[in-house]
Amino acid sequence: MLHTFVALVEDKPGVLTRVASLFRRLNVNIVSLTVGRSEKPGVSRMTIVSDASPTAGHRIMASLYKLENILQVDNVGLASCVVRELALIKVAATPKTRSHIFELAEVFRARIVDLAPESLMIEITGVESKIEGLIQVLNESEDRILEVSRTGRMVMRRGQHTSRVLDAMRAPTTEAEELPEEEIAEEEADLPQ
Amino acid sequence: MDKTDESKSTTARLTGAEILWATLEGEGIREVFGYPGGAILPAYDALRKFPIRHILVRHEQGAAHMADGYARASGKVGVAIATSGPGATNLVTGIATAMMDSIPMLCITGQVSSKALGSDAFQEVDITGITLPITKHNYVVTRAEDVAPAIREALRVAVSGRPGPVLVDITKDAQQGAASFDFAAAAPAPYRPHPMLRSESESILKSAELIRAAKRPVILAGHGVIQSNAREQVLALAERLQIPIATTLLGLGGMPATHPLQLGMMGMHGEAWVNHAIQQSDLLIACGMRFDDRVTGTLTTYAPNAKKIHIEIDPAEINKNVKVDVALIGDLAEMLEVLLPHLAPISGESAWPREVNAMKGECAVRDIQNLPDTGHLYAAHVMHDLWHATGGKAIVATDVGQHQMWEAQYYKHEEPRSLITSGGLGTMGFALPSGIGAKVACPEKEVWVIAGDGGFQMTACELSTIAQENIDINIAIVNNGYLGMVRQWQEFFYDKNYESSPILSPDFVKLAEAHGIPGATVRTRAEGVAAVKAARERKGPFLINFLVEKEDSVYPMIPAGSALHEMIRRPGNNPLIETAQDV
Known part of the structure; x- marks a missing residue:
């Protein structure tokens, strides 16, 4: 455990x-x-x-x-306790495919913090399961995840x-x-x- | 700084090297064991100004073992000093040995200049990285002003709580640089006890209740009895409730061996009745011991019907190997002081110690000196006769292997700190240097080194140290021409395939003579008794080479993976027959 x-x-x-x-x-x-x-x-x-x-x-x-x-x-x-993790996720996205990622980010209360011609970056905080949920949805919707950086769990009673x-x-x-x-x-x- | 401050100040401007020795002197250190070299030379250069004796060793491993033996014999911190690189790495085996047996030790190593750190400079090694898991703590000192605080804190760490080795790595420029020195101002922060120490009155009451209710209690006396000076309290507990005492290897001497309630050593080569008593017990009171695998046998079958009380200073040891019912976490003597008032003495004789005594059968009085002399010299004879000659009062430093177990079985230690042996790490080559350290710590005591022919050769170079420093110790080599314990395992578990266990040795007496140390080779029991007498009467070191029975084994023995009561017993046709029946 x-x-x-x-x-x-x-x-x-x-x-x-x-x-x-x-x-x-x-x-x-x-x-x-x-x-x-x-x-x-x-x-x-x-x-x-x-x-x-x-x-x-x-x-x-x-x-x-x-x-x-x-x-x-x-x-x-x-x-x-309050448990939080921060993740930065870079996803391959063209102007055509951006919009549904924006929607996903909205649902997960994540933010888009960088936008480039062929990619965008999502910032998300929450418990591990929430971050993993977003990653899973991105994968299933065939968005190509380019990079993931996660802080690991922070805890405070x-x-x-x-x-x-x-x-x-x-x-x-x-x-x-x-x-x-x-x-x-x-x-x-x-x-x- | 105004005038009044200046007049009060006791600071003096010294080099880091001088500060090192001045701090050690201030801490009461009078002896160190070491070996000079490039990166520690500034320290050696300053040594002559201080009243500290330096014992020059022949290999840094010897310095670490000597500091270890010094600490075990005296209870004070032993200090070893070495240069950077290979000097430092040669200390490693000695540091690990001290760590496993909780020995307070300070190792000081030289290091390349701080500017060269990390540049793979000549004789540079990351010794703090290397020793991180085998020290209680370690320090890198790169400035002269940090030397005194680091040394003082290191000494505090070494002795506080569960003791252990500490290493301070001092760069060459820190030794050469100057700083103001104020011993008092360099005092470490006060010792912060481990926050998980627990002695709630609830646990004390529960322990007392368990002890009162027990019908077949056994005290397991470990190294903590010696480290905590708790002999008096443990004896009070035992005597008050007629509780037999079983002892670990490192606990030997903690209890007087001839006390009627003292059973002897437990575990892999413990006496049969001791292990049977533990297996049949309904309450184990573990005092300053850690349920090592060598004393429990297989855990699933260990003392199956016994409740367990664990009195231990290290919270990390609780429930590590054996799940206990009550834990009293703290200093053993203090814990027993709190517990004892809750236990009234029992009146009359208790049946349980009588039952345990009955288990001994004739084993208990196997007076081997009364067995007919078959002309064979057994190691057991050597140990018994040494015990007899020294009255159980000598400090004995043993190596690792068969002779170590025979010594533990046949030399009855009366006094704490009289057995110096590597229990946890099982370090061959330990006996000779640790015996030297013990003698330096206790010059008034008689010191015997007992080693096998194999282990002795690992650190035999320290004979030169004995000669140069005129260390008055006696050496007994139990010589059977084998790495005896390896041979025994090969006999029992590897179809007598004696691969690489026969070992050729030099003529040890000639070797000693080459160092100006007299000696004698002994083939019979009578010769042995005479040689021991000669060694004891003569001033100065003496070496005896005992040529003992070649293929004798240590009995009883619990094979690895077996239960504590599943012992291999001595075969019946041997002159040293064990007559007690398995119960």
Whole structure:
């Protein structure tokens, strides 16, 4: 199953290697990993999605904490969070075939961000299934996808249930793992029907 | 800076190299093991100004093992130092050995100048990249002002929580550059305990409840007993409730071997009664151990009827191999201090320790010295006689293989930190250098190195180190002309196809003599006892080459993939017959 971790790490050279190396050492595949600055100076935020056995979450989290540059880890599991991914998709399109792609973009609430004589570029944000839905429809309508660039999953807990609050409450972090998988889908109000 | 600030300041302007030694000195380090070379020469140039003893090794692997042995024997951080490139890569086996056994160690490596980093300069290697998975943490230092903070933090990381090796790679220009040095100002941030440490009162109460309810409990005492100085607390737990204690290889010495509740070593070559006790147990109390595959056998059949309490400092070890019922995650001694008040002593004698004792049968008193002397010299004789001569009080550094297991079975360690052996990584060549490190750490203690003829040759070059540094240790080579454990596996599992396991050795006594170290070759038990006596009475190093039975095997043995109780037992026609029946 997929495990999602949000890690606050020191913004120093080599930290990404240490995190990636840990997953390699545990023989766990990283599905996606996004890194960027956080709200605190000198602290980066990673969202790591990995594919591992259902019981592996505890060990991965405990091992992440053993890395000196890791400040905080939240195993968000399937807790109530907002999940987003950004994708840029370049599609081959002539003036004749453009219009139906515009329609598709509309349905998926995507935007056209570049237009060239023989191609256009779509920007789409949402959960993975929404992005995959658009890619699938483009493929099925025989539009030629030229390039896809995806950020991977970014996650943030909803409301006050930040990892810090949970930590302060000493809430068991494993609780979240037991929520049913459907909850993620329900969270996604802007998924096209 | 105004005048008052200046007068308060204790800073001095030093080179990075001087800062390195001054920091080590400030941290109380008095001995380091190392080998000079180009990129670390500025550091060596500054060494003579500081009260630090440098032991020149013959190979950097030896430096790492010596620092490791130093740490195991003393509990203090061992320090190894090497140059860039091959010097650094030669440390790798030693670092991995320390990592697997959670040994606090600091490795300092020289590195090419920061401007040359990444240019494939002469003797440049990405040692922090190479050692990333085998260190707790590592650092690259490129500026003189970063040396002291990096070294101080590295030492803190090495000893805190679950200990382990740390490497600091210092570029040549960082050693040559100057910076102001203020030891106090370079103090690391305070230790941040692992956030997943847990000792909720609920878990403590549940543990106490499980322990009170247990009819056949067994304590599994691991390396953590020694690392956490928890002997007193573990003994209190055992004695209060009459709980027998089984010990891991690295836990030997943690409990006094002759304590009535101490059963001995568990696992692949553990005594039969120990493994049977674990398999029949209804509660395992794992104290500072990690359920290594060498102690569990096949996991699906491991202690099938036992509840499990795991007291462990590393949260990543919980439920890794064996699923446990309760976990107390934290320092072992502290956890037991909290747990013990919930456990009242039981009155009268408990039946369970008696049952376990009955399982021993005649094995428990197989006084091999009383068996008729057939003229054959067995390794078991060597270990027993060494134990007898030293009263179980010597520090023994062993290598890896058959002799290591025989030592664990027949040398009864009374004191913590008295067995120095590579458990997790199983590093051959470990005994001689780690024994040197142990002696440097504990000059007042008697130190014996026990190695096989194969492993000894892997690091035999360190005999020169013994000679040059006048290290007063005794060396026992258990020489059977084979890579013994390989031969044993070939005998049991590969149709006696002894491919590449017979090994030719030099005349070890002549080899020692070439280094100015006296020695003796021993063929009989009586000669052995006399040689041990001579070695102990003589000041300075001594080497004994014990020519033992060639094709003896270590029994009992759990074949890989078998359950803990499915042991291969010693065949009945052997003079060292094991008489206890399988239960």
